[in-house]
Amino acid sequence: MEQSLTPLLAINNLSVTFETHHGRIQASHHVSLSINQQEIWGIVGESGSGKSVSMMAVTRLLPEYADVSGSILYKNIDLSVLSNRQFHPYRGRKILYLFQDPLTALNPYFRIKNQLYETIKLHHAHYDKDQISQHAHHLLEKVGFNETTRILHLYPHQCSGGMRQRILIALALACNPEILIADEPTSALDAISAAQIMRLLHTLQQTERLTLIIISHDISILCSIATHIAVFQKGTIIEQGSCKTLINAAQHTYTQQLLDAMHRMQI
Numbered sequence: 001m002e003q004s005l006t007p008l009l010a011i012n013n014l015s016v017t018f019e020t021h022h023g024r025i026q027a028s029h030h031v032s033l034s035i036n037q038q039e040i041w042g043i044v045g046e047s048g049s050g051k052s053v054s055m056m057a058v059t060r061l062l063p064e065y066a067d068v069s070g071s072i073l074y075k076n077i078d079l080s081v082l083s084n085r086q087f088h089p090y091r092g093r094k095i096l097y098l099f100q101d102p103l104t105a106l107n108p109y110f111r112i113k114n115q116l117y118e119t120i121k122l123h124h125a126h127y128d129k130d131q132i133s134q135h136a137h138h139l140l141e142k143v144g145f146n147e148t149t150r151i152l153h154l155y156p157h158q159c160s161g162g163m164r165q166r167i168l169i170a171l172a173l174a175c176n177p178e179i180l181i182a183d184e185p186t187s188a189l190d191a192i193s194a195a196q197i198m199r200l201l202h203t204l205q206q207t208e209r210l211t212l213i214i215i216s217h218d219i220s221i222l223c224s225i226a227t228h229i230a231v232f233q234k235g236t237i238i239e240q241g242s243c244k245t246l247i248n249a250a251q252h253t254y255t256q257q258l259l260d261a262m263h264r265m266q267i
């Protein structure tokens, strides 16, 4: 049966060009995606294929010299025509972009406590000190930490890659987003930590009713939780659809190659 619901996020004909000193770079072109509430989209493709640029355009995180065209509808509101001030309530609050490298995304000079408390304060202006503290412990528990008091007193460099990624996810949850875009959330992790982070994202998608967009060059890690996959190549989506359909009946040679590589690794 055809789904007639308004998508939560509809990206239509999105193109991004960079005007640089070395000329024009067409980073992505005619990207269209329709994402419904609580779906998990895996965005896959080789390095430089335009995955991050396309998703950063959704949250207006590109530099000023980027020329972005196309429309981005969130609950039928065209975000692309909003001024920066009008866009402010959407970025981070409705749609949050989780950056690729947790070590650079966290401030090295501040304890986890300061960073988490500041974010909670920003999003819960009416909270008093005790409520902020309680919420911080609660968020750290949600992302799988037991010794939350100890974690709060650490600096980022005192945490492992997996811990840092969990802390970033806790910071993201403090913003209470509806759509979480996670850019390569497992790229710096060993296989076991990577699987744990994917499991955590899957759990949070259900408990927090999140809609997830996960960018990765690794289709096997995406297939572990994604409901849908979009395959990028040379700045455009060459194939997209439900994960099941894609695995069973990939149409494009490049998708087939990605899947073959995944199957070979599973032997």
Ligand SMILES: Nc1ncnc2c1ncn2[C@@H]1O[C@H](COP(=O)(O)OP(=O)(O)OP(=O)(O)O)[C@@H](O)[C@H]1O
Pocket (backbone or CB within 6 Å): 018, 020, 025, 026, 027, 045, 046, 047, 048, 049, 050, 051, 052, 053, 054, 063, 217
């Ligand atoms: N700020 C920028 N200025 C100029 N060109 C850029 C900028 N950011 C990205 N690009 C270019 O846009 C293209 C797409 O980059 P993008 O980061 O989206 O690729 P990707 O598929 O996410 O790759 P990766 O998996 O390596 O992160 C690349 O050619 C890249 O060099």
